[in-house]
Amino acid sequence: MTPGHRKDTDPVADIPPPRRRTLAEVKASGMTIEDCPIRDVVSGLAGKWSVLILLALDERPHRFGELRRAISDISQRMLTITLRDLQRDGLLTRTVHPTVPPSVEYALTGLGRSLVQAVMPLVGWADRHHGAIRDARQGFDRAGA
């Protein structure tokens, strides 16, 4: 595991660059949206349970059942699928301990930890502004309806 990608040294140093690639630049470079890193990463994180799993594993490694209990309302199927997707992307490792009832431990890789660091600002934002969003929704719905 872990190919020849030894470039990330400090995960916490994942600070946004002052001048990012704009949409116009992305399109001008001839890439489709599917090849766009932003879209790829966001879609990987999105719609599924990825973020919750990553946050749980950031606390400490978890076994399958632990994760299942930690995210109580995830189905066994979705947990399996999401874990395999994250493992496929190199964000976590899956370690099978050959005990009699098998136990499998999932843990973040360096790449996974750096992703969690990059997601943290969003987590903090969500915590702080969730109330504002709820209020905005209420106002919008009240006015619209």
Place this chain on the structure above:
Amino acid sequence: MTPGHRKDTDPVADIPPPRRRTLAEVKASGMTIEDCPIRDVVSGLAGKWSVLILLALDERPHRFGELRRAISDISQRMLTITLRDLQRDGLLTRTVHPTVPPSVEYALTGLGRSLVQAVMPLVGWADRHHGAIRDARQGFDRAGA
């Protein structure tokens, strides 16, 4: 807007707190995952075109048609829907100029701009580590198949 949530001063200073609310704590507090701010915000950003629109509007305000061209492969329907969702969440404003062919301008609100700032680290991360993810996928698929 912005109820009693006065803890954030500088949007760029959206640095993760040393000790965030853990999943266990979230569950212990009796909230369902649906009430979880992280999940709510991420699901709003996820699966759709929200992030791309927010990034486009962060460059400058756009008219409907401009956005459509900027994100060339979005359907008119999805653009309309996504824009309305973002407006509903208080992330952008919709201004109708009563000209003869109507022109509508979309622009980020302060809340929207702060969200973009919170997403920026993720954008930077995606840019830097997209290659590593692609490699990991290749390796995984090669080994698995």
Place this chain on the structure above:
DNA sequence: CAGTATCCTGCTTGATACTG
């Protein structure tokens, strides 16, 4: 120009049951 309305497809997810 900036939408709305309608139809239709496929992916995502859940529920349930079975296995090493």
Place this chain on the structure above:
DNA sequence: CAGTATCAAGCAGGATACTG
């Protein structure tokens, strides 16, 4: 315990046509 297999449902999203 840690999955896999199968079935079925819901919703995101695309294509197309129409409107103020």
